[in-house]
Amino acid sequence: MIDLTLEEVARITGGTLHLAGEATPQTVVNGAVDTDSREIGPGGVFVAKPGEFTDGHLFADAAVEAGAALLIVERLVDAPVPQVVVADSVDALGELAHEVVRRVRELGALKIVGVTGSNGKTTTKNLLRTVLEGVGETIAPRASFNNEVGAPLTMLEVTESTRFLVAEMGASKVGEISRLVRLARPDIGIVLKVGLAHAGEFGGIEATLAAKTEMVSDLLPGDVAVLNRDDPRVASMADKTAARVVWFGIGEGADVCATDVVATSEGTRFTLHLPGGESRPVVFRVLGEHHVMNALATAAASHELGVGIDAVVSALESVTRAERWRMEVLGGAGGVSIINDAYNASPDSMAAALKTLAQITGPGGRAIAVLGEMSELGELAGDEHDRIGLLAVRLGIDQLVVVGTAARRMHISAIKEGSWDGESYFADTADDAYEWLRPKLRAGDTVLVKSSNSAGLRFLGDRLGESFS
Structure with a gap:
């Protein structure tokens, strides 16, 4: 996390600061933020989150023993380090992430890509990370850190030297992606597919569509919506965004597309076409023809960020699997x-x-x-x-x-x-x-x-x- 004083953390989160030891309101914290005491290291910030099966406050001692310099809690605990007491630790985590991203963004270099869809989010996130790391410092989620807790934790990893933030945004109900978009304010919003994943939680396919549309509905005219031309539900989002639309797909009408697609047991070969007439053959070793769409979304976003086609292709060809336990x-x-x-x-x-x-x-x-x-x-x-x-x-x-x-x-x-x-x-x-x-x-x-x-x-x-x- 970037440097923040204890006083600033309390103000950002709307909490009350309780000092301990030699700390003052101007004491700076800048360690990694986490809700898991096992991931806390020296100088870290531990957010005690009540859960369905346990309560993070019970692990405050473990976090302090691991080196936590600050606890963000919903009630005071017996600990020898400063604490910020907040009304809701998850909301506080989100507000802290929003402010950190805002401050880094004001420096002018940070670009943010948001990714959502019923399928393919994690694969696309990993592909984007691989491409963008070749250009500059890139932060992307661990595993599937894409909810109201995981996404802010990823955002809090950005520093003044971060060039790109890839924010994977998942949801189980309407309104959750909108909240994450508000926290991160993507320059580019990618929507991969609207399908039946989690349809039971959403309450049907139309509610799923409404939730995924939140990725692009709040984008600004200077932003870019990267949309799947081959999915009619995703295509319908073009009328619901002020952003400039860039289409990807295998069918007709896509700005970024694939031709000559051949799936084998070693992966998929295809020809990548970008706006302006550039094209290159790609040997994509992630198994499954359906992952070509994730590669196209990655190529479209990378192109919009100024990454050249040769760098995109080289990065795509270097990836051998989507993720642990995914093909x-x-x-x-x-x-x-x-x-x-x-x-x-x-x-x-x-x-x-x-x-x-x-x-x-x-x-x-x-x-x-x-x-x-x-x-x-x-x-x-x-x-x-x-x-x-x-x-x-x-x-x-x-x-x-x-x-x-x-x-x-x-x-x-x-x-x-x-x-x-x-x-x-x-x-x-x-x-x-x-x-x-x-x-x-x-x-x-x-x-x-x-x-x-x-x-x-x-x-x-x-x-x-x-x-x-």
């Missing part, structure tokens, strides 16, 4: 490949992963899909699990393994569609699935493991990968 290729021994994509799952991402599996499985090999629950779909859950079961059969997936009661309708639908001769197997648990599948795998097999994070199949994917490492 991560494991195994290889004995000719068996494991694709572990079980960190998140929505109907759109599940369908895209299955299509990739069908595309890349080599002649004589078997396409095997190990699928678990797609969570947070609400009343759409039954129909969407049915649809994925049908799709697996229609794509010619050789073996379907469905894991967990919540995903069972995939198995039933696959059987009804034609997988009645053992092509679909149901396992109650991940351990059951492993014990059934592991001895049946042979050279040439490609195994996709896909589910929402809550289903825990990412650990099954790791286990299968280790078996063939």
